[in-house]
Amino acid sequence: MTFAALQPLADRAALFTALRQDSLVTALEDLGENRWDADMAAGTLTFTSNADPSRRLTTRAHLIATIAPGPRSLLWAWAHPQGDPDGVAGQLRDYGTAHGIAELSQSELPFPDDASGDSEWITAAAHTVGGVAVELTGRAPYYSAPVGGGTSAVFLLDAPIPPLTVSAAAIALPRILAGTVLADARTAVWDAARLAGWNLTWADEAFSGATVADESGSAAFRFDEQARITNIESSLHPQS
Incomplete structure (x- = not known):
């Protein structure tokens, strides 16, 4: 700390x-x-x-x-x-x-x-x-x-780097999550969507999952009772 x-x-x-x-x-x-x-x-x-x-x-x-x-x-x-x-x-x-x-x-x-x-x-x-x-x-x-x-x-x-799209994030996430400790993954996903300008939809009133989306595709997150990410499923659009 x-x-x-x-x-x-x-x-x-x-x-x-x-x-x-x-x-x-x-x-x-x-x-x-x-x-x-x-x-x-x-x-x-x-x-x-x-x-x-x-x-x-x-x-x-x-x-x-x-x-x-x-x-x-x-x-x-x-x-x-x-x-x-x-x-x-x-x-x-x-x-x-x-x-x-x-x-x-x-x-x-x-x-x-x-x-x-x-x-x-x-x-x-x-x-x-x-x-x-x-x-x-x-x-x-x-x-x-x-x-x-x-x-x-x-x-x-x-910096002259590309904007953060859902597609780019979904590709990088396995590597990122392997080396990043998230104190509250559910809040971190919500905040990433806010900062990146993605649309976010909660799965239910218990916030057990969330789907983020933009023009490049979507990614669905599932969370456990401790707000940890348990699964990510993505649907990405072909990039021209």
């Missing part, structure tokens, strides 16, 4: 987040071994192939937060010297103010007393922050970048 008050928001978006992160990984794999460079003035993050520098992926990058081991704190981008007080990160602040979540509305968030603050903990915290940012802004994927001294910067990316 990193920031307990933030975790439920990240959990709600966990499935959508994992699917969008998978799309980013696929795009970066096409570059092979690569490096990243940030241009804070231009607001971009560029990934460049090591083997062929002419091959690159450039994306609009919105700084969300930095997480630093020195002060043992998270600093939200709207309060960061290189951040934008009226930028995308401000949506998290405004949500925190509206819903009484101090961890979002105060500029700097100290690490919990029991936090190790080591690189592994900071990496986990960055993933939590990334998930929260996806949930509250609808933007994805995110990228956690080491910026020196053990500090990580979390960016939301307007």
